[in-house]
Amino acid sequence: MTLRDTLVGLGYAIAYRAALLFFSLSKLPVAGRLFEAPVAARRFTVVTVPMNAKLRETSAILPFDMIRQLVDSAAYVAIADNCVCREAHNCKDYPASPGCVYLGDGARSIKYRTRQATKQEALEWLERARSLGLVTNVVWSSVEFEAIGANPSRTVEICSCCPCCCLMFKTRDASKAYLDNILGFGTARVTSADSCTRCTNCEAACPFKAIKVDMHEGPAVDMTRCKGCGRCVDACRAGVLKVFPDEDPAAITDTCDHSTPNARDLVERFLGMVK
Structure with missing residues (x-):
């Protein structure tokens, strides 16, 4: 590896850490407004x-x-x-x-x-x-x-x-403005809450913090955050989660803001x- 590659790699590592910090701060009032500017500029x-x-x-x-x-x-x-x-x-x-x-x-x-x-x-x-x-x-x-x-x-x-x-x-800790720039082809849905084992694997696997598992009610999917990536489907032991394409009328809700x-x-x- 050349010296140039080493320096560029170091620059990427620094930028990476800075981006993680920025995401964590993006929910705060002042930092959040600063974050909105580049997001709004698409x-x-x-x-x-x-x-x-x-x-x-x-x-x-x-x-x-x-x-x-x-x-x-x-x-x-x-x-x-x-x-x-x-x-x-x-x-x-x-x-x-x-x-x-x-x-x-x-x-x-x-x-x-x-x-x-x-x-x-x-x-x-x-x-x-x-x-x-x-x-x-x-x-x-x-x-x-x-x-x-x-x-x-x-x-x-x-x-x-x-x-x-x-x-x-x-x-997980980014502002919703960041999430809104990520588009998906579908959303996850619970097919049988009664069959859910409440293992919470799906909640831990979701990179968008779109699933919450209630010990009594079972899993619930936040359609405004879910992007249909399918990680929850792979993590679900009981097989009660499936991804449905957004063009399917049964999969669309009034709260879903991506299509x-x-x-x-x-x-x-x-x-x-x-x-």
């Missing part, structure tokens, strides 16, 4: 793709098929061998590899620890990440892209995130950026 957007959750049949394109579309349409593909977040946090639960995948001509100018890859390699990379329990997030961040030398108008990033280290999932068309429309825009 400097970043995230689409969470459900992990091994079984979605009910729908006419919409299934989420990981959209990932394949993005990769297949990309004019250029680059891979980071290791995840910067897991490296910075020295993650004990998940390996540092695989790292992020960068798509589009704008990624050609990235200078930091990436290598060109084939589309097939990128898809296998992402499938491996999902098999490890990492959650796929499609990320667009002008701040990050400018920092690593990418062209924000021609670049999209696909991150494989763990709930313990990755910044996209460090949302499948929003997420899909965003991915369509991403397709135009990476071609």
